[in-house]
Amino acid sequence: MKPRLRFAPSPTGQLHLGGARTALSNYLYAKKNGGQFLVRIEDTDLERSKKEHIDQICDSLQWLGLNWDEELVYQSKRGESYNNSLEDLLSSGKAYRCFASKEELEQIRKETGSYHYSGLWRNKSDNDINAELEKKTPFTIRLRSPNNGHTVFNDMIYGNISISNSEIDDFIIARSDGSPVYNFTNVIDDQNMNITHVVRGEDHISNTPKQILIYKAFSWEPPIFAHLPMILGEDKKRLSKRHGATGVQSYRDEGFQPESLLNYLALLGWNPGTEEEIMGLDQLVSKFDISKVQKKAAVFDQKKLNWISSQHLALQNDQDILDRIRLISTEWGIKEDNSFCLCVINIMKTRSRSLVDLIEQAGYFFNDPSSFNENDVQKTWKEDSQVILEEVIQMLGNIDDWTANELGLILKKYMENNGYGFGKVMKPVRLGLCGNLQGPSLFDIMELLGKEVVISRLNYIIKEF
RNA sequence: GGCCCGUUCGUCUAGUGGUUAGGACUCCAGGUUUUCAUCCUGGCAACAGGAGUUCGAUUCUCCUACGGGCUACCA
Known part of the structure; x- marks a missing residue:
């Protein structure tokens, strides 16, 4: 007989991490053995059960990809x-x-x-x-x-x-x-x-x-x-609202993707018996073995989730990431070409831990920096910075082959000729283009931004200081 | 109080009657990087305690301690 399992939440709140883990385990066992995964709503507590919670729980389950096989069963109708x-x-x-x-x-x-x-x-x-x-x-x-x-x-x-x-x-x-x-x-x-x-x-x-x-x-x-086993907070107490964001929805809002969350949740109290850690739902289905699940309660570790999430992102296809971003931010990069957005994603994905993180870090690809990080300005902006930038602007204006490679060659030559260290020139440039001193290769950024934007941002920072 | 369950690095875990107790995350150091991040290399760090069984216990047994769950006309 094929196994039939169910996840039976009571709709007294949103789907929380513990519930998601339970649902996942049910799902994995059912699917691994060719069985069915069902959902039953335990809404007999009229006082606390709310329709909106039912909707939210179902929504979260679907978002996670834990789709149930038959119609929902409501206890209130039985x-x-x-x-x-x-x-x-x-x-x-x-x-x-x-x-x-x-x-x-x-x-x-x-x-x-x-x-x-x-x-x-x-x-x-x-x-x-x-x-x-x-x-x-x-x-x-x-x-x-x-x-x-x-x-x-x-x-x-x-x-x-x-x-x-x-x-x-x-x-x-x-x-x-x-x-x-x-x-x-x-x-x-x-x-x-x-x-x-x-x-x-x-x-x-x-x-x-x-x-x-x-x-x-x-x-x-x-x-x-x-x-x-239970999922605990950092204080070793059962995970609850007191520990902050424990709802699936809030992780979704923060830009974590379902695969990452599921991957992490599966690893709480279980491991595939190999040293493999990064797995998608399909892999989890084939590898999961409920009898190997730990008996001991596990502490939820946000840092490890962050790492798993960043690993998924780094391995993920650019277009796929773009689609996911548009799901949470429909207007993102909409004014630019698709290929531009894909390039931004490609150079930013290995340095992001979530979709939201990527969006936030990639701000300067779409808008001029709204401010300059004060600390970085102090470290970077020297007396001769203005002169140097003026010369750089001059040079950039004459470049026809606007590629990262060409930009690199020309700027490096300029620095060599003048005996300037890399930081002396590039840091003020970075500051002008990004507003701070962190980010991917400047030449890549410049290529993507385009000549006009680069020159206009550099002119702006000269006027600012 | 009673009953049930649990206890390996800070965290997630692997593991065996004899191992230098392994890996991952975090953290630290070094390398790569113009910066930051990634990445690479290295490092710190654990068998809750006590008896017993045994030539030998982290591993088996018992006790204690600690933690958790249940003990509702909640789910």
């Missing part, structure tokens, strides 16, 4: 199914009604000091139950869970996990308003969707035995489980 299942359990005696109020329970907890439900209504007579029913006393539904034995499962990542059934009380599967709880809906839906493998965060390990008990109550075969 109430009838839950009710039927609840009814089944009630009539088979695998679950029972509990008429104890929250206050009553709280009282018992205080007295016994135990967090476990005592089984107060587990064995009440039909008479007692009917009496409460008649009084319309609100009730919850609890699973009649076994008192002895162990519930065990073999986690694809953690291996065998065993928990004594005495640790599991008759937990609630439906609230007093009749709505089913997470552990219950999860099982019903996974069964209904024919899910074969459940891959989710490590925080669900403790839920798993409870869910297995529910499967057993229905005499269903539980799926195979895999629990992914």
Whole structure:
């Protein structure tokens, strides 16, 4: 049987890094084994679930390239199914009604000091139950869970996990308003969707035995489980909003590309067994092995993400990068020829860590510098700079073959003839053209900018100082 | 408190009953570069602690410590 996996986010916020990693792991396992990847929206918490979050999560998943194979499943539309299942359990005696109020329970907890439900209504007579029913006393539904034995499962990542059934009380599967709880809906839906493998965060390990008990109550075969270790912030605390930008959307806004993000996320807690690190989605699909995923939580390292992103950029085709840039900045370089934009990308891509970074660094290719870096001016602008630049302008005016190569030859000759060091001449030039002292080869920049622009910028800086 | 899970350089990780404990990111130094970045070379840096098993444990077992998760009529 081909595996069927699902990613089941609850739409209480945007897709965050942890969710993206979970979705990715599900996707990779499914695709590697020729199976299906599905998405189920767990929107039963009416208070916190928002339509906009659903849209945003789906949007992020699609942007990442983690496309799902069948229609979305919404838990909010599956109430009838839950009710039927609840009814089944009630009539088979695998679950029972509990008429104890929250206050009553709280009282018992205080007295016994135990967090476990005592089984107060587990064995009440039909008479007692009917009496409460008649009084319309609100009730919850609890699973009649076994008192002895162990519930065990073999986690694809953690291996065998065993928990004594005495640790599991008759937990609630439906609230007093009749709505089913997470552990219950999860099982019903996974069964209904024919899910074969459940891959989710490590925080669900403790839920798993409870869910297995529910499967057993229905005499269903539980799926195979895999629990992914948590992603931590720098302070070793679970990654959350407190750590700043943790949403997929913000990485997208910062110009990180899906391949880079996915590549990094996959490498958190996993490696292909070789020293290869830079991989696209297809490679991840073929190499991913969930059983090799680390059990230990991993700290999210922005610096490594930056590096991976820059590696992807450096390897990426120029036109492809241009297309990606236009996706986030539709007007970028639109006034120039396509070939000009491609040249800019070509010389800037190895020095950028994201699309946004590239755009920001490439500003002077499209606009005259709006200001000159003060520090660089102080370091560079000497008394004779003006004279030198005037001579340079003169020279440049006479050049017909405006290529990086020719410019290099002529300027080098000029410096040689006058006994000028490279920096003495080129730094003021760079300052005039770029506004600061960093960037790719000046001759390349000059060629791309063109004679007119170069001369006009140099004239401008002379007037400025 | 109880239960479950985890612990190799700062971070992500490889690894074996006997290794100079390997790689990557970061950082530092040098080289390349007119500059910056890239790139290349080199360097710093780790088996949580204690018992036990063993000729020998980072590796196997137990304990402790530390960290995390769950313990809800949240998901």
